[in-house]
Amino acid sequence: MVPDALPWSGARQFAEAGFFRTVVPRSLGGLECAPEVTMVTIETLAQADASAAWCVMVSATAGLSGAYLEPSAAREVYGDPLSITGGSNTPTGRAQAAGDGFRLSGRWPWVSHSANCLWLKGISVLLADGKPRLRDDGRPDVRMMVFPAAQATLIDTWQVAGLEGTGSGDMEVTDIAVPEGFTYSLVSDKPREDGPLYRFPAFGLLALGIGAVALGNARAAVDDLLELAGSKKPQGSRRTLAERGMSQSELAQAEAMLRSARAFYYEALGEAWQMANRGEEIGLEQRAALRLAATHATRTSADVVRRMYELGGDTVLFSSHPLQRRFRDAYAATQHMMIAPPSWELAGRVLMGLPTDAAML
Template identity: 50%
Template sequence: MSSAAAIAHDPVHAARALVPRLRALSPRIERERRLPLEIVAELASTGFFALCVPRSLRGEEAHPTTLIRVVEELAIGDAAAAWCVMIGATSGLVAGWLDRAAAEEIFARAPEAVAGGVFTPNGRAVVVPGGYRVTGRWAFASGCQHCAWLMGGCLVEEDGVSRPLKHRIPDSRMLIFPAAEAHVHDTWRVVGLCGTGSHDIEVQDLFVPRERSVSLLTDRPRESGPLYQFPVFGLLATGVCAVALGLARAAIDEFARLARSKRPTGSARTLAERPAVQMDIARAEARISAARSYLLETVAGAYECAREHGEVTLALRARVRLAATHATLSAAKAVHQMYQAAGSTAIYEMSPLQRYFRDVHVVTQHRAVAPATLELAGRMLLGLDTDTSML
């Protein structure tokens, strides 16, 4: 059975069904700083890593709002697992650009294999007959220990100099190689999202065939579906914010459970009976619900534009990034509210709230949802000249 067939009934329902299991495994995932291989196998066999792989390659080619909702549900159970699914799923986008034979080798022959990597061009790809010799080290390679294939962004060199594109912009490409060819440096010792295993990966003078290289910025996609006309970095940003939204949902639910039973020292009332607490949880619920609705509406509109016109306008691309950043910041504020309202209970390791607090504040540090995206959207709304190259 294909991965797509495995979740054809309802991928969001399938993600929701995994929440109790992921929640129970969260302490282990954080302690081991990676996902257990049995969970990776379950996530893969369910088809989540194939959400962005073309149907022609036995993938799901899902609507972006489906990706958001799947990642959000998984994050309610465990944010690290959701993050790894998001990275694996969005990495599958490259299948829509790759040479057909290379795409089949990576994504179709073993559809449950996981791909991942880093877009940032921290590597060097020297042009040689038939391909490239690649050297580089990339940080933040989430899930690299369970991937079958890895990719790294590289600046292309030819005849000893950087190969320029139009307007003298350096040629930057993604180079894809078997994970076994890369060295993993144990660098992921962090305050939150500990279980993503986002270590550094490195290759030295590795030959990569030309067919396993792609530029998501300058190449035209081979696949014609609207998913492959949707802005790549916009899709990544929506996946990032989906993790934050799931964490906010988990924090509100956990606080509600706590508030119904906790009686602060010297008080005859539970937290839930305090008007200030009632307002806190109401504000948090409204905040994430509004941000989530804005996100889903904006993403759906951009996808419809891609379906109808074969591209997404710059204005819609900017709004997707704005909605993603707004949702992330709103989710972080909601988690902070719940953490603060819980009092000293939230500081203990046994409290999930302290983990949600740490995790969401790692999510907010991702460049895809950085405050600079608010500036970019604001400049466009004001009609000012704006660098839109990363939209």
């Protein structure tokens, strides 16, 4: 059973508009946009529907693959202007070297937007004599494996409270062949493209995408509350929500929180992008700032949505009210590993000047 997801009719319209090609290299017919363009696009879409924006976020940032794959493989994956890609960053695949590539088996969770993808990918542990091959630092050696979506089985595990329309179920493959050219590592490989977009931190881009969805969803929640506040009179009150001092105070605080989080988010993005454009190395502090800004934006946005949800009272308990969905989507977004609580610790270590594993920055 294929998981529920953004309908193909909508996905095709998004593909035709270029939403999924903002990160694909120009050499492959992509748009190779500045990160701010991608994030504003996602943020704007999230004001209409967070699940649709999440699908765009996943498949747009997946376009980074085009900068890392061997050129012939990249052309095969992205040569079709309507090609949509996606996958999982959980290293649950197992890949055994075979000839000029690998034999791959595995099952991956959290494969958002998989139902509309022509190509899928999953991080996989490389095996040697049936055991994980270790890097010099003692950790398992892993690579991203890219393969036609038709070779994967999509499994409907996506019965969830929020972001229901992302179709983020599991995918599974069994003993498929993946040529070497269709594999890469964001940690150990350098991009084959030399544009500033590919000097921008890849993991920072992924985290920023989540923040963009959260910011757009929160902005829409404020708008939903404003629409409700002018007409709703809480039980026992003659005044509308808009006329009550408590509501005014909560709204003002939420607005300040959201604008502040958004300002930090785009400030950190802008600083890193300027460095990438100048050809400068984007150091540990800037990478940590990107992760911190994305985490702060996502979690502050969830708090803003919660405040609007609470102000809405019993009206927003009904699934027909948009704040019900905004609330569930906001807190589903906070569960992503790129902006989960350990991100605070990671950024804090950098701020403290302590030795930090920067592999995921």
